[in-house]
Amino acid sequence: MATTLDPNGRINFESAVVLLVERSHHSADVLQQIFVGFGARNCLRATTADEAQDIVKRRPVDLIVIDPTIEGGYDFVTWLRRSDLEPNRGAPVIAVSANGAKSGILKARNSGASFFITKPLTPATLLDRILWVVKDNRPFVVSQVYAGPDRRFKFEGPPPGVSARRSTDVDTQLGEAVEPNMSQSEIDSLLKPQKVSL
Template sequence: MRFDLLKILLVDDNQHMRMLLIEILRAIGVRQVYEAMDGAEALSIMRTTAIDVVFTDLSMNGLDGIDFANLLRRSPDSPNPFAPIVMITGHSTERRVHEARDAGVNEFLVKPVTARGVIHRLTLLIENPRPFVRAKDYFGPDRRRRDDPRYAGPRRREEDRATFVDDPEDAARRGHPTRRI
């Protein structure tokens, strides 16, 4: 896996956590790491730099991780609504996990973070990316972990069917920029 080609954005108001993640990422070969203190600064960086993966803390001063994910996924002026997001938090209650999932987060990483956990999440994002879906009240990666993104089985209501965004070029033509790793 070519981690050296990735541009990763770390969003956390805790400098020690950012330094820990930088050391882990550098150890696996990542060379381009950008840092932001909150979601607002992260969005600003993403407007000028094509970021491949975002690691964001859930709880931050300023614009927190949930609000950042919501803006990145749903704002009309989002710099990249398809950017993979890994939510990092010490608050792993079911409510918080659901909140992150519903904001369009791709993966969830619970503190204390480990090198193995970071590598596992990056590998999942790169080797097994989930298709993005657009529904009435959601845009982001398919929230179900399964092989067939067009499941039409008995537990799927017709009125709740989402539009899958499988083709990045088609998504770009419709105003949803994306970048393949």
């Protein structure tokens, strides 16, 4: 998988608390060693959704990496997002799974996961997605049917025929274009300062 990592960029996991939720201890070992390589000193592990619940009830975590296909995995994320556990309810949740089927990805997204990564994992892919999630500034949305990071990545407004659901949505249908798009040179001539000879 292509990454956008800047090799000279800097990361600091020294004080980060990372919760790893994996079915098998070998998979958890892989994740933990990658994070230790990244400099993390506080990796907590859980092999079941119940264990993960116990941990997030007891202490704050900065990042959760979970295989949502463990029993109760998706439900754990939904429960966390709907809980009153601050700051954990808003912690970034990265779902990692060998099953990259669209149905599973949608299920993870709709449960409130921040991002989905398909296995096999590599350190580069994982770090790339972590840095993306850390910079993610999508608002935390709570509605009757969903709680978690805004699932819309683009600000395109509601789908055609659907009423606006938030104050920033434009509730007006845009008509067809009435003239051709401007060329790049026409746009440049409007925006770039030009030298003028007098």
